[in-house]
Amino acid sequence: MVTTVQNVNTIAFPTQRSATRRQRVTNVEQHTGIKLQLSNLLQTSLELHQVLQLFFDEVQSSVSLCSLSYRNEKINDNIKFGDIARHTCHYKLITNQVSLGELTFTRSKRFTETELLLLEVLIGCLICPIRNALMYREAVQSALRDPLTGTGNRLALENSLEREIALALRHNRPLSVLVIDIDKFKTVNDNYGHTAGDLVLKAVVKQLTQCSRETDSTYHTYRFGGEEFVILLNNSDATGSMIVAERIRNNVEKMTTHYDNHSIHVTVSAGIASLHAGDNVASLFERADKALYKAKHNGRNQTISAEAIITDPTESAETELTS
Numbered sequence: 001m002v003t004t005v006q007n008v009n010t011i012a013f014p015t016q017r018s019a020t021r022r023q024r025v026t027n028v029e030q031h032t033g034i035k036l037q038l039s040n041l042l043q044t045s046l047e048l049h050q051v052l053q054l055f056f057d058e059v060q061s062s063v064s065l066c067s068l069s070y071r072n073e074k075i076n077d078n079i080k081f082g083d084i085a086r087h088t089c090h091y092k093l094i095t096n097q098v099s100l101g102e103l104t105f106t107r108s109k110r111f112t113e114t115e116l117l118l119l120e121v122l123i124g125c126l127i128c129p130i131r132n133a134l135m136y137r138e139a140v141q142s143a144l145r146d147p148l149t150g151t152g153n154r155l156a157l158e159n160s161l162e163r164e165i166a167l168a169l170r171h172n173r174p175l176s177v178l179v180i181d182i183d184k185f186k187t188v189n190d191n192y193g194h195t196a197g198d199l200v201l202k203a204v205v206k207q208l209t210q211c212s213r214e215t216d217s218t219y220h221t222y223r224f225g226g227e228e229f230v231i232l233l234n235n236s237d238a239t240g241s242m243i244v245a246e247r248i249r250n251n252v253e254k255m256t257t258h259y260d261n262h263s264i265h266v267t268v269s270a271g272i273a274s275l276h277a278g279d280n281v282a283s284l285f286e287r288a289d290k291a292l293y294k295a296k297h298n299g300r301n302q303t304i305s306a307e308a309i310i311t312d313p314t315e316s317a318e319t320e321l322t323s
Helices: 019-028 032-042 048-059 113-143 154-171 185-192 194-213 238-254 281-297
Strands: 004-013 067-072 077-082 087-095 098-107 175-182 219-225 228-234 257-259 262-264 268-274 303-305
Touching: 032 048, 032 113, 048 067, 048 077, 048 113, 087 113, 098 113, 154 175, 154 219, 154 228, 154 281, 175 185, 175 194, 175 238, 175 281, 185 194, 185 262, 194 219, 194 228, 194 238, 194 257, 194 262, 228 238, 238 268, 238 303, 268 281, 281 303
Parallel strands: 004 087, 268 303
Antiparallel strands: 067 077, 067 098, 087 098, 175 228, 175 268, 219 228, 257 262
8 A cells, every 4th residue: 555645744833834824824723612622622631642542533523534643752652543544644743942753644535735734733732732741751750760770660560560460360361570689789889889889780771671672572670679670571471481581690690890990790690480360469579589589599690480499398588698
């Protein structure tokens, strides 16, 4: 199917137009009732998806559309409503020299000049709601992000665990948790300083992210606290998660962090637990954490699955470890 790109515009607000074009837009802008209704509607939500959905649904009463797509590189998220058709018009949204993303509309027949002008007017109603939604999104994500490593923080982990467990149980699909701890991390801070320790943390997170991306599972990485991290792997059973964890462990072992003429080497230990029927947040995480404890107790720089642990009543849960 051939796609015809009919219009590619950068909309900067306020926009300068020729006198003739400005007059034609003025005629379109007589639809003040439509603009007012749309503006009021778009102010009812701060969620980006919801704002765009409201815009798409409401605009179709004035201009027939088959699809709307929104792209913004800053949020790494492409949002689409409807089914893509042959004829396309595309707009880059800019206000105060700041990009707010790009909008693409499609439909089965060509857009008329009047419809394109009306779309521009209606897009003007979308600028402030999009800007507010992006600011709100950033504020929410900042509250759930570890400022040093860029991973999710402990609050984000708790929210995600509850949601992902519910989805996995409902749809009968595997879910695994990896709890990963940097071995003897305190010695890095003691020997090289906290700046070096921060560099090591960032380097380890890079390995966590890179190795997780190489799996077919959807992954989420969180900093649980200090030098301990958690990875959620959707659609991954114990076997698949062991492969990911071992890849991480091996890559970290080979990794070198350079700081102030020093070459710093660290290792990690990992514990794995896969979701069982009847599991909740506490039980799943506890099994992964116990597996990590076992890996540390057995000498560190290794991965242990909760499935492989045989309870030994002679072992003391009070054994102290030096992280």
